[in-house]
Amino acid sequence: MTEQEVNTLLAKIPVLKAEIAKVIVGQETVLDEVLVALLAGGHALLEGVPGLAKTLLVRTLAAATDLPFRRIQFTPDLMPTDILGTEVLEEDHGTGHRSFKFNPGPIFASLVLADEINRTPPKTQAALLEAMQEGHVTYAGQEHALPKPFFLLATQNPIEQSGTYPLPEAQLDRFLLYVRIGYPTAEEELAVLRGTTGAAGQKVQPVLGGADIRELQALVRQVSLSPELMDFVNRLVRATRPATSEVKFIKDYGRWGAGPRAGQALILCAKARALLHGRFATTLEDIRTLAPPVLRHRVLLNFNAEAENITTDDAVVELLKAVAV
Template identity: 50%
Template sequence: MSLASTDIAKEEIQAFASRVKEIRDRLHETVVGQDETIDLLLTCALTGSHALLVGVPGLAKTLMVKALAAAFQWKFSRIQFTPDLMPSDITGYELLGKSSENGSPQLTFRPGPVFSNLVLADEINRAAPKTQSALLEAMAERHVTVGGQTHHLEEPFVVVATQNPIEQEGTYPLPEAQLDRFMMEIRIGYPKPEQEKEIVMKTSGATPAIPAAAFDRETFLQLRNLVWSVPIPENVAEFAVQLCGATRPDEPTAKQFAKDYVAWGAGPRGAQSLVTAAKAGALLKGRTAPTVADIRDVAVPVLRHRVVVNHRAIGDGVTTETVIKNLLKELE
């Protein structure tokens, strides 16, 4: 899908905005409030990227993801991560059975829950590293390997993982390599009092209904391809690279704040994710190309899990979010 013609681009963007509004409306039929969270989730979904949801229990994280899958008419699966979860519980396994032709023993592959369009990895940090790494291959390569055979995952394939920030006993921190596979870390806050009242009124009776599909898989793939085809202005790419470089304390371009408080900065995938998210954000706002302002809008959720603060930062109460916001001010 080309954006070479301005007239065609405007028509495509209007159609895009109309369809995304339809998705938003469907999600708000089920989820009360959480406008920013829904927009960030849509940004990840519309770019075929993975998301990490962090929030205390009871903030409708699971309901939000199920509603998103239903609105896109995607195959959905939920994996409850526990310490005894095995890699085969995610990827699938080979089962010895009889061949239908001659009755001789034959290994048959039974796909696991990862063979879905949208996978909800609930409390992902409760599983052992060996199990987490099984999901890492699927997230990074879009395929799984079982018994020496590679099995490809159907497009689209998006993983939304959840973490509970208040329970740390019996958890295994996600390695940086896996965290980097998530485009965004989306933190969900408590609802406002009026929203909480609406939630209580809505949920005191029957279970909230999941929204009907807004459009089919092929239509979604067209929308995703439109996001991918958005051109990147050179100054926007330069700003994304400059921002990521500013988070690396050993780089010549690093700011003093980063040198004081950062142990490890964002890698090249951080800059790639900034630009991709900005492209989706521009389309959501009805524009044909992203601006530096779009990079700034998504900088915190895209970079906060890619920047590791040092012991001095912990002692001074400086968080990764503080670092990113400070660097954005310095880069004005």
């Protein structure tokens, strides 16, 4: 790409955010983290209480990016074939020959919303593992490629326990970012009330297409990262492991640390955030800002931490204090 083409592409990012802001009030940090996951080529898990526009955010992103979009409502009776697809027996009426044909499921879209993912049993949750990691689905021994880009956003409710199935660590690790959505400010909530109880809202116009997103994802990997910051990320991730960590907080409260995938995720996300802000060089701020959503689902705490109401976000804060640049 020429410099002019790159600049033209980067100029679309603030326009994209402005289009989404027509519908989504506030939540700037959440939107940034979702866009970081998209540009980094990963997936994101959104957690928040009901009514915080999680589903609306994903639908608005789909409209603003002009990507093929499918929503899957996860329920206790959902089966893997309801997600991946199934084979049907077809007959050629001319020859009488019968053969099986694969009918793709809703996972075969560029932007997929897995709504309330923790409401379905582990067997069905596991159907997403190959798709999220490998970018294809295997059915009856045949691989079926997913479209590119492929971006999966899952939502879950943090407050309901009845009828839910917590995601296992292997499933959580496939999500590049674990995004937590909080309540809006008083001013933002007032703006939501004004905008949703009157006349029809504004229509979102598509800004980025699939080709644009693929080019941005390629650009992310060209963003520079100094050897010092690379070393910092490596030491930060290794410090999450209680058996070898020199951080007292982790030794006292940690049960299990993050694996190498966490370091890869943090570097890619930091590069994506730099590009999101129009920079081709990663800064320490990029890494510190994205450490919580990258690590909060990859660090497990022990019973002592639970008894003292210590969260994984608390652990990340302590790690950032203890690990020197």
